[in-house]
Amino acid sequence: MSDPVPFRPYAAGSQPDYNAPTYGSTALRHPSQPLLRVPHSLTETTGPQHDAARYPKRDMLTQVAGAPRESMGQRIVVEGHVTDEDGRPVPNTMIEIWMANAAGRYHHEGDQHDAPLDEHFDGAGRVFTDANGHYRYVAIKPGAYPWRNHHNAWRPNHIHYSLFGAGFASRLITQMYFEGDPLLALDPIYNSIPDPAARLRMVADLDIGLTEPEWALGYRFNVVLRGRGATPFEEPGEH
Amino acid sequence: MAHATPSQTIGPYWHLLLEPSWADLTRFGATGEVITLEGQITDGAGALVTDACVEIWQTSPPISETFDGFGRSRTDMNGMFHFKTIRPGPTPGLGNAQQAPHLALTILARGITKALMTRVYFEGDDGQDTDPVLNLIEDPKRRATLIAKKTSEGSYRTDICLQGPAETVFLDV
Numbered sequence A: 001m002s003d004p005v006p007f008r009p010y011a012a013g014s015q016p017d018y019n020a021p022t023y024g025s026t027a028l029r030h031p032s033q034p035l036l037r038v039p040h041s042l043t044e045t046t047g048p049q050h051d052a053a054r055y056p057k058r059d060m061l062t063q064v065a066g067a068p069r070e071s072m073g074q075r076i077v078v079e080g081h082v083t084d085e086d087g088r089p090v091p092n093t094m095i096e097i098w099m100a101n102a103a104g105r106y107h108h109e110g111d112q113h114d115a116p117l118d119e120h121f122d123g124a125g126r127v128f129t130d131a132n133g134h135y136r137y138v139a140i141k142p143g144a145y146p147w148r149n150h151h152n153a154w155r156p157n158h159i160h161y162s163l164f165g166a167g168f169a170s171r172l173i174t175q176m177y178f179e180g181d182p183l184l185a186l187d188p189i190y191n192s193i194p195d196p197a198a199r200l201r202m203v204a205d206l207d208i209g210l211t212e213p214e215w216a217l218g219y220r221f222n223v224v225l226r227g228r229g230a231t232p233f234e235e236p237g238e239h
Numbered sequence B: 001m002a003h004a005t006p007s008q009t010i011g012p013y014w015h016l017l018l019e020p021s022w023a024d025l026t027r028f029g030a031t032g033e034v035i036t037l038e039g040q041i042t043d044g045a046g047a048l049v050t051d052a053c054v055e056i057w058q059t060s061p062p063i064s065e066t067f068d069g070f071g072r073s074r075t076d077m078n079g080m081f082h083f084k085t086i087r088p089g090p091t092p093g094l095g096n097a098q099q100a101p102h103l104a105l106t107i108l109a110r111g112i113t114k115a116l117m118t119r120v121y122f123e124g125d126d127g128q129d130t131d132p133v134l135n136l137i138e139d140p141k142r143r144a145t146l147i148a149k150k151t152s153e154g155s156y157r158t159d160i161c162l163q164g165p166a167e168t169v170f171l172d173v
């Protein structure tokens, strides 16, 4: 049996360090030893593939089942494509999303921020890409919220994303930010990515073409997952 | 060529996604030898990590209608995660190598900027002496961090230390 094709190493500066001194929670949660680089066997090159029939989609976050009215907040449509680094669509892959409500509070017992909860919004969604890697959902624009990392720390508006892609090695947890948010410059989590150009890949742009007249603003957010590559395992990488 | 989107922490509120049933990989009717795997996660100060998302992935037994190889568990107030699954068998490595039975395990949490990945092998299994990943770890004490201890027949425990002298070996996958 021939060996599976490995995923390529990440580009230099495109991923955060585990130890990010301005992000306080990393202090006791980052490994102090170097990671052990392992060749990609089937364990790494294959990964969970979710059957949409068993993981039902939830793409209208503005409408909670049983709720008598829509969620409060600025209605948004978010859509984009999931591709790999070679531009190939990642089809039929599950995307999980979660977010704060319009007031900047999560529907979560751990969130004690003194901002109102919206009983008509729980902020959790799930969509699948189609055969072309395209996805879409409807939500509200989540509010900024304080988070105690340092004096007067506020997270920029963001939507959390979880993606799987084709292999265990392509697992990605990220956050989608909004174009033009002045809090981005102040945010240790966003700025934990060394390469400023890489940070911009987490920022969604307002797209008037996706905006639905008289109904919702449209944002485009494309996600790129690791490509499979020709980089031999032994080659000195940027790790 | 485009570059991959950067990773960000999963944060403290990922439980909005949580479906407790996902910790049971037999939930679609898989048959085989059922095992349980549990463990406790601690940080560099020995404090319990009670907000982690732990995921496992296994390629053995083969993926089928009744087994999709994927599980997710939260850590609870005691820093413990719990899975129920089907015991994996040996799997092919690169070339002619054979890998000892193992699971891939991922830890995501507030303060973890990028998925922390490791493997779980099982105490007493054959093939660990020649396993290509275990053999990359020279220090026997560190190597032991990847091997879950058998607590009773069909039950295993692997504690994970994020940082410090007992630090688990994490993989650059």
Ligand SMILES: [Fe+2]
Residues within 6 Å of the ligand: A100, A155, A158, A160, B011, B013
């Ligand atoms: Fe958040």
